Amino acid sequence: xxxxxxxxxxxxxxxxxxxxxxxxxxxxxxxxxxxxxxxxxxxxxxxxxxxxxxxxxxxxxxxxxxxxxxxxxxxxxxxxxxxxxxxxxxxxxxxxxxxxxxxxxxxxxxxxxxxxxxxxxxxxxxxxxxxxxxxxxxxxxxxxxxxxxxxxxxxxxxxxxxxxxxxxxxxxxxxxxxxxxxxxxxxxxxxxxxxxxxxxxxxxxxxxxxxxxxxxxxxxxxxxxxxxxxxxxxxxxxxxxxxxxxx
Numbered sequence: 001x002x003x004x005x006x007x008x009x010x011x012x013x014x015x016x017x018x019x020x021x022x023x024x025x026x027x028x029x030x031x032x033x034x035x036x037x038x039x040x041x042x043x044x045x046x047x048x049x050x051x052x053x054x055x056x057x058x059x060x061x062x063x064x065x066x067x068x069x070x071x072x073x074x075x076x077x078x079x080x081x082x083x084x085x086x087x088x089x090x091x092x093x094x095x096x097x098x099x100x101x102x103x104x105x106x107x108x109x110x111x112x113x114x115x116x117x118x119x120x121x122x123x124x125x126x127x128x129x130x131x132x133x134x135x136x137x138x139x140x141x142x143x144x145x146x147x148x149x150x151x152x153x154x155x156x157x158x159x160x161x162x163x164x165x166x167x168x169x170x171x172x173x174x175x176x177x178x179x180x181x182x183x184x185x186x187x188x189x190x191x192x193x194x195x196x197x198x199x200x201x202x203x204x205x206x207x208x209x210x211x212x213x214x215x216x217x218x219x220x221x222x223x224x225x226x227x228x229x230x231x232x233x234x235x236x237x238x239x240x241x242x243x244x245x246x247x
Contacts, residue, residue, distance in 0.1 A: 018045065018046055018047070018219060020070070021048075021050075021069045021215075021216075022068070022072065023053075023066070023068040023071045024052055024071075025072060025161070026133075026164070027162040027182055029163065030182060030186035036048045036050070038233060038234075038237070043224065051066075054132040054133040054136075055077075057161070058071060068215060068216070070226070072210050073211075074135055075206060075208065076207050076208075080209070089213070089214055092210065093230070095210045096243035097205055097207055097244040098135065099182075099242055100135060100138055100181070100197070100203060103166075103169050103179050103183070103184055104169065104175060104176040104193050105169060105170060106172065106175055106176070110176070110194060114143070114199070117148060117152050117176065122155065123155060125155045125176055125177055125178075126156075126168040127156050127157070128158070128178065129158045129160050132161070135179070136178070138203035139198075139203070141203045145203070157177075169193070170193075184242075
């Protein structure tokens with residue numbers, strides 16, 4: 001009887017396993033999909049829930065008690081804040097560096113890089129909200145450093161995250177916009193429209209961080225996921241999506 005009970009308990013665990021809830025910045029959602037698929041091949045018992053938004057909004061949700069186990073942020077600012085304030089149990093680590101691009105689904109020349117935005121035919125430019133989205137913050141910085149911000153600021157259309165800005169671009173609601181290189185290299189978006197990298201001297205290196213949150217303290221898979229993300233397999237996937245990886 002005891003053996004039957006043990007077998008039933010084991011079957012229950014394998015069937016339902018543990019849930020790992022990952023809050024992730026919108027820029028990493030495409031790479032994250034592939035990474036979690038590979039992770040679950042190794043740990044089939046775990047069920048993964050992904051919450052995608054801007055890093056700033058996710059951080060605000062965590063502070064208000066959202067039950068997330070991990071945060072994959074688009075920068076180190078938010079994970080470091082959460083760690084210092086006691087909302088995270090592990091020191092944040094950099095898992096990748098992101099690249100900022102201009103992308104358009106329209107027949108707009110981008111050869112002049114960021115100064116292409118001065119083209120009179122460009123009426124609307126999508127940008128992630130600089131207040132909550134690190135890619136938006138760095139895009140605004142690039143506009144300011146290049147000296148064209150005063151000339152194009154009235155054209156800017158703000159999305160709450162890279163994901164929303166991407167949708168504005170992809171659906172043709174704007175003429176061009178800022179997004180992450182990982183977006184334009186994703187299977188869903190690859191070879192669609194035209195894009196060009198922003199000169200990295202115009203913005204700060206986008207160091208993306210991961211941290212285990214207080215809710216994930218007893219979750220066995222939280223640390224295992226970080227280890228997998230930083231493994232050769234995880235790095236290979238991140239590189240595929242255009243992220244820079246420190247070896």
